[in-house]
Amino acid sequence: MGHDLHTLIAHASGNPILASIIEDFRKRTQLFTIRRVPARIIKVCEEHLAIIDALMAGNGEEAKAAMQRHIEGVRAYTLEKLGAL
Secondary structure (H helix, E strand, C coil), X not given: CHHHHHHHHHHHCCCHHHHHHHHHHHHHCXXXXXXXXXXXXXXXXXXXXXXXXXXHCCCHHHHHHXXXXXXXXXXXXXXXXXXXX
């Protein structure tokens, strides 16, 4: 689900460095995928839809902001779960 979206955006950017960073980030956060952490599915879907909406509207600034919110959401959730270990 999310992996396909991330890969599509990375390749559509035409930026191989960005694509590499996204792939690396995906590998590092694989422990916290939706299949393993279903409690976050609604939030992730909302974050993904915000990114898609901004891209479809051609609004680069909003797409950037939505992507930053998504990355921050993943970061915060990951740190929260790691702190509970």
